[in-house]
Amino acid sequence: MALTAVNAVVIGAGAGGGIVAKQLAEAGLSVVLLERGKWYSPFDCRKDDLRNQRTSVLGNGFGPDDERNPRVTVDLVGRERILGASRPGYQNNAACVGGGTLSYGAMAWRYMEKDFRMRSTYGHVPGSTLADWPISYQDLEPYYEKAEWEIGVSGDVSPDPFHAPRRKPLPMPPLPPNREYEILHPAAKRLGLHPFDIPMLRNSIPYNGRPACMRCRWCVGFACEVDAKCGTHNTVIPKALATKNCELRTECVVQEIRTNDHGRATGVAYFDPDNHLQQQDADLVVVSCGAIESARLLLNSKSRLFPTGLGNRHDWVGRNLQGHTYTGAFGLMPEPIFDDLGPGAGIAICDYNHGNPGLAGGAMLANEFIRLPYQFVSMVPAGVPRWGKAHKDFMRTAYQRSIAIQGPTQEMPVFDSRVQADPVVKDFWGIPVARLSGGRHPHTIEISTAMAAKAEAWLREAGAIQTWQRLSGPGLSAGQHQAGTCRMGDDPATSVVNRHCQVHEIPNLFVIDASVHVSNGGFNPVLTIMAIAYYASDHLVRRWKGGGLA
Amino acid sequence: MQRRTFLAAGIAGANVACRSRTSRWRFFTDEEARTVEALCAQIIPEDQDAGAVTAGVVSFLDRQLSGFYKPLRETYRRGIAEIDSKAIEFEGRQFAELPLRSQLNLLQRIEKDPDIRPFFNLLTDHAMQGFYGDPRHGGNRDRVSWKMLGVPYPPVRGRLRYDFTDPAKGEKPWL
Ligand SMILES: Cc1cc2nc3c(=O)[nH]c(=O)nc-3n(C[C@H](O)[C@H](O)[C@H](O)COP(=O)(O)OP(=O)(O)OC[C@H]3O[C@@H](n4cnc5c(N)ncnc54)[C@H](O)[C@@H]3O)c2cc1C
Ligand code: SF4
Numbered sequence: 070m071a072l073t074a075v076n077a078v079v080i081g082a083g084a085g086g087g088i089v090a091k092q093l094a095e096a097g098l099s100v101v102l103l104e105r106g107k108w109y110s111p112f113d114c115r116k117d118d119l120r121n122q123r124t125s126v127l128g129n130g131f132g133p134d135d136e137r138n139p140r141v142t143v144d145l146v147g148r149e150r151i152l153g154a155s156r157p158g159y160q161n162n163a164a165c166v167g168g169g170t171l172s173y174g175a176m177a178w179r180y181m182e183k184d185f186r187m188r189s190t191y192g193h194v195p196g197s198t199l200a201d202w203p204i205s206y207q208d209l210e211p212y213y214e215k216a217e218w219e220i221g222v223s224g225d226v227s228p229d230p231f232h233a234p235r236r237k238p239l240p241m242p243p244l245p246p247n248r249e250y251e252i253l254h255p256a257a258k259r260l261g262l263h264p265f266d267i268p269m270l271r272n273s274i275p276y277n278g279r280p281a282c283m284r285c286r287w288c289v290g291f292a293c294e295v296d297a298k299c300g301t302h303n304t305v306i307p308k309a310l311a312t313k314n315c316e317l318r319t320e321c322v323v324q325e326i327r328t329n330d331h332g333r334a335t336g337v338a339y340f341d342p343d344n345h346l347q348q349q350d351a352d353l354v355v356v357s358c359g360a361i362e363s364a365r366l367l368l369n370s371k372s373r374l375f376p377t378g379l380g381n382r383h384d385w386v387g388r389n390l391q392g393h394t395y396t397g398a399f400g401l402m403p404e405p406i407f408d409d410l411g412p413g414a415g416i417a418i419c420d421y422n423h424g425n426p427g428l429a430g431g432a433m434l435a436n437e438f439i440r441l442p443y444q445f446v447s448m449v450p451a452g453v454p455r456w457g458k459a460h461k462d463f464m465r466t467a468y469q470r471s472i473a474i475q476g477p478t479q480e481m482p483v484f485d486s487r488v489q490a491d492p493v494v495k496d497f498w499g500i501p502v503a504r505l506s507g508g509r510h511p512h513t514i515e516i517s518t519a520m521a522a523k524a525e526a527w528l529r530e531a532g533a534i535q536t537w538q539r540l541s542g543p544g545l546s547a548g549q550h551q552a553g554t555c556r557m558g559d560d561p562a563t564s565v566v567n568r569h570c571q572v573h574e575i576p577n578l579f580v581i582d583a584s585v586h587v588s589n590g591g592f593n594p595v596l597t598i599m600a601i602a603y604y605a606s607d608h609l610v611r612r613w614k615g616g617g618l619a
Numbered sequence: 620m621q622r623r624t625f626l627a628a629g630i631a632g633a634n635v636a637c638r639s640r641t642s643r644w645r646f647f648t649d650e651e652a653r654t655v656e657a658l659c660a661q662i663i664p665e666d667q668d669a670g671a672v673t674a675g676v677v678s679f680l681d682r683q684l685s686g687f688y689k690p691l692r693e694t695y696r697r698g699i700a701e702i703d704s705k706a707i708e709f710e711g712r713q714f715a716e717l718p719l720r721s722q723l724n725l726l727q728r729i730e731k732d733p734d735i736r737p738f739f740n741l742l743t744d745h746a747m748q749g750f751y752g753d754p755r756h757g758g759n760r761d762r763v764s765w766k767m768l769g770v771p772y773p774p775v776r777g778r779l780r781y782d783f784t785d786p787a788k789g790e791k792p793w794l
Contacts, residue, residue: 119752126748127687127756286770409771442751442768456662456743457723464751465668468768 074350075099078337079357080323080366083168084595085582085602086357087301091309092606098613100315101349103339105322106132106164108302109171109292116287118441122163122172122549123290125155130290131172132164137497143506145544151494160392160505160547162359166319169359169549170300170595174289174414174438175270177222178592179213182206182233183423184479187588191429197481197510198389199429202587203559203568206233209600212607216599217268221276221299224268231263231419244273244282247410249436249472252402256531257418267417267435270595272297277304288412289438321347324500326354326370326379326578334578340498353577353609353618357602360390360584361547364488364554365503367580378490380555380565380572380580387488389553391589392546394509396517397434397475398525399448400533405469413439421476421523422591429512432476432520432591434527440473448473450537472531474524475539477550478517479591481510486545488554508543517541550594555584570605577618581605646684646692651699652677655742657715658702661722662746669763671750679749679758688745698738705729
């Protein structure tokens with residue numbers, strides 16, 4: 070039985086989907102927002118340090134669950150494994166209203182101008198599909214601003230000479246510095262670097278009707294008990310619902326996007342909370358499931374006209390899966406410096422994002438969020454045993470004295486790092502699961518190794534008496550910063566969506582989330598995902614009002 | 620709706636060993652618990668601060684093996700038995716009965732053995748979870764590890780001001 074048709078179905082209530090739903094609903098379209106996860110409240114958030122979105126040894130805090138959502142991974146030597154959703158290698162982000170934004174660390178970076186012109190800046194990188202974006206920083210600038218003011222960002226980027234031109238400052242001042250910040254700031258200055266306050270999607274003062282951060286220990290990976298962290302779940306999604314034009318349906322798992330004989334999308338089929346198959350027809354469909362699940366859904370939506378899935382005529386859906394290669398260093402200070410002042414991360418430099426001789430890019434470097442005791446267990450330098458008296462001694466003496474600096478190296482996209490629909494394994498609902506394979510480009514490893522050395526030098530200048538690096542292996546990268554699987558481009562032969570996030574072959578089908586990123590910047594991605602969602606929604610609404618999506 | 624075969628991740632475990640009705644363990648036999656306790660005492664020994672045994676790491680493991688780690692039951696059963704048989708092979712007695720020095724020697728040997736090393740690594744990681752993780756999961760009794768590290772309590776600054784504990788749902792307050 071089909072439900073009442075609407076103007077738009079948006080699939081996924083995360084960073085991208087939440088914004089699109091609100092923009093369309095405000096423009097007067099009737100919208101159904103489908104989300105496979107639940108809408109969590111602070112009662113569900115008990116700051117469980119073994120079960121959250123960052124440390125999931127006892128399961129994911131905010132989905133998906135291990136029982137119903139397996140994936141298949143293929144490692145570099147071709148070994149296949151079936152993994153539960155909280156296991157290492159699954160490349161999880163989240164499954165809940167707000168998506169990753171409910172529990173993220175909330176760093177709110179604009180990419181730099183060069184990040185949209187990587188190919189023009191660095192030329193061809195052999196073995197990589199590195200390319201320019203079809204849009205520029207200037208195209209997104211007004212939408213970055215909208216995200217910063219509407220979702221809410223605190224910080225101060227004015228001391229950073231490398232940031233791209235911006236019209237307005239951030240709406241909130243930074244949180245006061247913690248001890249690590251006070252140590253690292255003068256050290257960076259002494260090195261001739263340009264430290265500043267990380268922009269964060271976190272209230273430093275009351276904003277948008279919600280209180281300021283109470284500076285707790287458990288931020289990244291957890292929901293905020295005082296609602297000071299700003300995500301789509303406590304900003305745009307409530308606003309979308311308030312228009313009365315948007316209906317949010319949680320615990321609804323979309324199975325496929327349906328198309329007709331004219332090659333247009335007609336709506337979606339999804340499993341409702343009782344696992345009954347429902348059909349929701351719509352004039353247009355927006356896919357915002359995150360980079361892995363969006364690709365999977367397009368690949369699983371096959372029909373006579375689209376035998377290999379939607380948008381996949383040239384076999385680009387699911388390709389170029391990327392994330393960030395995190396490397397950095399730990400430093401041991403002579404005295405205890407732990408002040409328990411959350412979120413912990415607060416200071417960054419962008420001196421090494423570009424302009425590194427011989428390297429096609431780089432990374433922003435920042436101090437780390439508070440390291441919880443169990444997380445610290447594996448942060449030992451070489452030479453310290455993993456167990457026994459010596460390990461316990463290390464924990465006891467080092468925990469309060471450690472600083473960590475790391476950064477997200479911008480990756481060289483690899484065509485064969487990819488999402489496929491697995492030919493055999495199905496999830497609980499009978500839908501073919503994502504099959505992930507591929508690895509990192511060697512130049513990505515090279516850049517990230519150079520970044521670790523920069524981090525280590527900063528720590529040494531700050532007075533660390535012992536430092537050690539954290540480097541990356543060659544395996545697949547995606548995870549919380551997953552991106553790139555439905556590349557945006559002007560040429561339909563080498564991309565999946567056009568510059569307005571519209572699937573090349575299907576005028577009323579859009580992909581609006583991290584999937585469209587051509588490259589992923591040397592920064593955490595979410596503010597760019599948000600900016601693109603505002604930008605693409607604007608265009609969509611204009612076309613809709615101008616007579617439809619031909 | 621047509622539901623097709625669902626392939627669960629991991630290995631399904633079966634509780635094969637017999638337990639007496641009065642056992643304090645949900646999963647371990649008393650003998651297994653004794654071995655695991657001795658292993659944990661080596662992984663996080665007691666010194667001026669509490670170690671794994673005082674922190675209740677064995678209870679944590681026992682509880683998780685009846686919960687989230689259920690799929691690992693067979694791995695544990697086999698791993699514990701293998702360590703005990705190595706102990707008998709090289710030192711003539713079960714692991715828990717060996718002097719501490721011999722236990723340590725044996726573990727150093729086990730760390731080099733590609734067959735048992737994976738289980739020992741798994742146990743080490745789980746013991747760390749039980750010792751340094753949140754007490755709600757059955758380990759880190761009286762927050763002993765957090766006291767050792769000097770991590771203050773209550774864990775959330777301002778928690779008193781913002782206590783979301785819901786007594787109506789039977790939730791216990793934090794303090
Ligand atoms: C612990 C953590 C820390 C992070 N820290 C930062 C940070 O500091 N800064 C930063 O920039 N980024 C951070 N991120 C990453 C950021 O959250 C993601 O980049 C962002 O949320 C991705 O947005 P998206 O719209 O692509 O997908 P998501 O936000 O993942 O949203 C996708 C949604 O679609 C739903 N969905 C998927 N498939 C289906 C289906 N078939 N049917 C129905 N619904 C479906 C999912 O459940 C999900 O809710 C962090 C993430 C995590 C988890
Ligand atoms: S550090 Fe601040 S924003 Fe983060 S969870 Fe704690 S109170 Fe909320």
